[in-house]
Amino acid sequence: MTDDVSRNERIKEASNYLRGTLEQGLREEITGAIVEDDQQLVKFHGLYLQDDRDLRPERTRKKMEKAFAFMIRVRISGGVLTPAQWLALDQIARDYGNGTMKLTTRQTVQLHGVIKSNLKAMMQRIDAVLLNTIAACGDVNRNVMCNPNPHQSRAHGEALELAHKISDHLLPRTPAYREIWLDGERIAGGEDEVVEPIYGKTYLPRKFKVVLAVPPSNDVDIFAHDLGYIAILDEAGSVTGWNVTVGGGMGMTHGEPDTYPRTADVMGHCETRDAVAIAEAVVTVQRDWGDRLNRKHARLKYTIEDRGLDAFRAEVERRAGVLLAPAKPFQFTSTGDRYGWSAGADGRSHLTLYVQNGRLFEKQMSALRRIAQGHDGDFRITPNQHLIIANIPVEKQKEIHWLAVENGLLAPWSGLRRNSMACVALPTCGLALAESERYLPDLVTALDARLAAHGLSADDIVIRMTGCPNGCARPYLAEIGLVGKGPGRYNLYLGAAFDGSRLSKLYAEDIEHDAIIAALDPLFAAYAASRQKGERFGDFTIRAGFVAATGNGRDFHANVGKQRV
Ligand code: SRM
Ligand code: SF4
Numbered sequence: 001m002t003d004d005v006s007r008n009e010r011i012k013e014a015s016n017y018l019r020g021t022l023e024q025g026l027r028e029e030i031t032g033a034i035v036e037d038d039q040q041l042v043k044f045h046g047l048y049l050q051d052d053r054d055l056r057p058e059r060t061r062k063k064m065e066k067a068f069a070f071m072i073r074v075r076i077s078g079g080v081l082t083p084a085q086w087l088a089l090d091q092i093a094r095d096y097g098n099g100t101m102k103l104t105t106r107q108t109v110q111l112h113g114v115i116k117s118n119l120k121a122m123m124q125r126i127d128a129v130l131l132n133t134i135a136a137c138g139d140v141n142r143n144v145m146c147n148p149n150p151h152q153s154r155a156h157g158e159a160l161e162l163a164h165k166i167s168d169h170l171l172p173r174t175p176a177y178r179e180i181w182l183d184g185e186r187i188a189g190g191e192d193e194v195v196e197p198i199y200g201k202t203y204l205p206r207k208f209k210v211v212l213a214v215p216p217s218n219d220v221d222i223f224a225h226d227l228g229y230i231a232i233l234d235e236a237g238s239v240t241g242w243n244v245t246v247g248g249g250m251g252m253t254h255g256e257p258d259t260y261p262r263t264a265d266v267m268g269h270c271e272t273r274d275a276v277a278i279a280e281a282v283v284t285v286q287r288d289w290g291d292r293l294n295r296k297h298a299r300l301k302y303t304i305e306d307r308g309l310d311a312f313r314a315e316v317e318r319r320a321g322v323l324l325a326p327a328k329p330f331q332f333t334s335t336g337d338r339y340g341w342s343a344g345a346d347g348r349s350h351l352t353l354y355v356q357n358g359r360l361f362e363k364q365m366s367a368l369r370r371i372a373q374g375h376d377g378d379f380r381i382t383p384n385q386h387l388i389i390a391n392i393p394v395e396k397q398k399e400i401h402w403l404a405v406e407n408g409l410l411a412p413w414s415g416l417r418r419n420s421m422a423c424v425a426l427p428t429c430g431l432a433l434a435e436s437e438r439y440l441p442d443l444v445t446a447l448d449a450r451l452a453a454h455g456l457s458a459d460d461i462v463i464r465m466t467g468c469p470n471g472c473a474r475p476y477l478a479e480i481g482l483v484g485k486g487p488g489r490y491n492l493y494l495g496a497a498f499d500g501s502r503l504s505k506l507y508a509e510d511i512e513h514d515a516i517i518a519a520l521d522p523l524f525a526a527y528a529a530s531r532q533k534g535e536r537f538g539d540f541t542i543r544a545g546f547v548a549a550t551g552n553g554r555d556f557h558a559n560v561g562k563q564r565v
Contacts (some may be wrong), residue, residue: 005292011037012139012202017174017195018044026180032068032116044140044203045177046073046133047119050112054427069113071428072097073136074126077167078146078160079107079381081131083372086379088129090365090372096122101365102424103358105473106209107381108136108143112428123181134177139204141170141283145211145220148380150342150350150390155231158239159212162229162272166210166279172199198280198287205290206298208283211383212242218332218500220383223248223263224474226300227282229275230266232328243269243327244278246312247304250471252556253296254485260556261476261503262301265309267316268324281320285312305553335477335500336419336460337384339411341397348377349397350390353404354411357422357437358385367407371400384421415459416451417444421474425467425484432467434484440465443482443516450521454528461537462498465490476503476556479538480520485510492519495547498536503550506560507541 011020020041025034034042039049051066059066074089081089089109093101098113114122126132136143146163149156173196178184196203211220212229222228228245248264270278282300289307291298304312317323339352355364368387372379377391387409392400404410411418423429425436444463451457464478469491475481481493481504489512493504508519527540535543542549548559 006295006298008040008139008295009202009205009292011040015041016176017201018138018172018176019174019180022176022180026116026119029117031065033065034116041138042070044135044138044172045181046075046136047071048073048137050428050430052113052427053430053432069098069115070119072111072114072122072126072133073104073143074109074111074131074133075136075143075167076108076131076381077144078163079148079383080160081379081381082129083375083377083379085129085131086372087369088125088131090369092122092125093365099362101360103355103360103381103385103387105358105383105385105421105423106143107145107148107383109381110424112424120181127182132177135170135172137207139206139208140172140199141167141204141208141210143167144170145209145225145383147212147214147217147220148382148388148390149214149217149219149338150344150380150388154237155214155233155239158272159214159229159231162242162275163210163212165276169276170198170210170279170283172196172203198283200287202292204283204287205292206295208286208300210279213332215330216333217338218335219337221335221474221477221500222332223500224250224261224471224477225264226286227279228264230330232269232330239272241269241271241325241328242275243330244275244324246282247301247309249299249301250474250476251299252469252471254469254491256296257554257557259296260554261471262305262553262556263477263501263503264301265304265552266327267309267313269327270322270324274320274322277320277322278316278324281316281322284319285315289315301553332499332501334460334498335384335462337382337386339386339418341401344391348391348393350388351392351397351400351404352382352411353387353389353409354418355386355409356417356441357420359437364407364409367403367409371403375400414444414448414451414457416448416461416463417441419460419462420444420464421478422465423467423472429467431470432484433486434467434488434490436465436467436473436484440482443513446513446517447520450517450524454524456524456528459537460498462496478504479536479541482516488512490516492516494523494538494541495549496538498538502538503552503556504538505547505550505556507547 048071055067096118097111102110144163144167209225213222229242245264252259380388422436422440425432463480464475465482467484482490492508494507496504
């Protein structure tokens with residue numbers, strides 16, 4: 001390895017395929033933490049060391065160690081769980097975690113607040129229900145997302161099957177996970193290509209995310225991810241092939257214009273039989289071409305901006321031994337969930353529940369426990385942090401419906417709240433600059449009052465908030481995006497497309513609660529007064545001249561403030 005690589009590259013290289021000193025660190029009783037290098041490695045095992053930031057000031061005053069605990073992210077490709085798996089995660093959250101569950105923007109479950117001494121027992125309980133957390137985080141392919149849309153069951157079934165295949169194919173092969181957490185026999189490290197045939201010793205330069213979408217729903221926000229597959233359907237609703245997208249991503253850093261969110265490019269079209277080979281080729285090109293010096297420039301989106309889409313496509317085709325055909329036409333209509341009941345072809349039904357910002361507290365968890373105990377269908381986590389109870393037989397529908405009603409799990413009337421999404425942020429996220437999940441519900445209440453005054457209560461308007469610019473709730477693809485700048489302060493972004501195909505643009509900087517409402521109220525008034533038939537709020541803010549439209553890549557930071565206000 002040369003000198004000019006980032007610190008994380010050295011940690012990976014020296015880790016003996018993600019082992020590091022994790023086993024010793026777990027035994028160390030003097031601290032609730034683990035050493036710094038292992039903090040990076042443990043992410044590849046699906047765990048993050050965090051501390052409760054609400055308790056930081058008091059503990060610092062008392063000269064105590066931070067309130068360390070781990071966040072656990074489960075790998076659930078396509079977001080589908082059996083009722084038994086759901087019940088196990090619920091029990092683990094109550095036995096070892098903070099008693100809540102967080103449904104994430106990538107169709108998984110996160111549990112927070114697990115102390116070090118409980119980690120191993122928890123991982124073994126997860127394993128016992130045939131789940132694991134490997135590669136839920138780290139510089140590898142993460143959880144593969146897939147449209148959880150059971151009412152289009154045939155295409156959805158094909159998409160889910162491919163999601164599982166890609167997920168399995170791109171899984172790290174190191175035995176470290178089994179050794180450390182499941183007391184598996186230690187297997188000696190070997191040659192790179194034997195231990196990790198796809199990744200090698202240093203894995204990828206950065207995280208990597210794959211999604212599959214079944215139009216017309218773009219609930220997975222396909223343009224936000226490194227690699228995507230858009231199902232092309234025949235008239236009978238079967239998949240005939242896939243358009244392949246590359247180079248999407250959300251993360252950026254305030255004040256650093258060389259970092260930016262980017263919507264993915266459509267690279268071409270492939271047959272289902274070639275989709276896994278294409279995925280492997282995209283991953284290995286990024287492995288070899290991605291930036292290993294600067295982690296802020298290491299995602300695939302920058303590789304594609306720097307090398308160009310044509311060169312990237314040619315290399316992928318060469319490695320996969322597949323020539324991509326020109327992309328086929330497709331159309332998305334929205335990124336939201338389809339709440340409420342939908343009917344399956346076999347007489348069974350599906351109920352999409354609303355979970356505010358994906359956070360489940362005891363009240364909702366106990367209702368879902370009751371559902372899981374008597375349910376033989378499955379639980380499907382949506383990419384918008386909600387939950388589908390799928391395949392419900394007729395005789396169970398009434399009971400499940402009332403459990404949902406009584407426990408606040410049906411979608412609210414407000415068009416803004418139905419389309420709201422917030423990342424975790426405080427108190428667990430170490431990178432949060434501002435509140436998100438704990439604040440957005442109140443902001444929506446305040447904005448709802450203004451929308452009601454303009455007769456817009458029922459209008460679907462997508463609002464998303466994050467506590468920092470990393471973009472975990474994909475805020476730059478929301479018609480109203482709020483991104484934490486500092487305590488109580490946010491940047492306001494406008495002008496993204498309702499179907500998830502266009503990024504937003506900065507409209508107002510560093511503003512607090514009252515200023516957010518003051519900034520949006522006149523826009524709501526103008527929208528109510530002069531929108532065209534069917535015009536979405538994001539499109540309106542551009543047509544009316546409030547913000548310029550964002551093209552792609554570096555264009556995100558261009559023409560800011562040139563709008564007519
Ligand atoms: Fe994220 C880091 C939470 C989806 C971009 N994200 C984090 C960490 C782990 C903070 C950290 O590194 O210490 C957050 C943990 C908070 C906590 O206390 O739980 C965190 N990200 C989340 C979740 C839970 C948000 C949510 O409320 O649902 C989502 C979990 C997804 C999952 O289940 O796998 C989550 N993160 C995303 C997404 C959305 C997506 O993938 O669809 C993005 C934007 C898309 C992208 O990757 O470009 C995203 N998270 C980031 C980034 C910025 C990456 C970048 O390229 O710059 C970071 C920071 C980093 O990697 O350095 C980050
Ligand atoms: Fe944390 Fe920032 Fe992600 Fe929110 S967007 S969870 S604050 S890293």
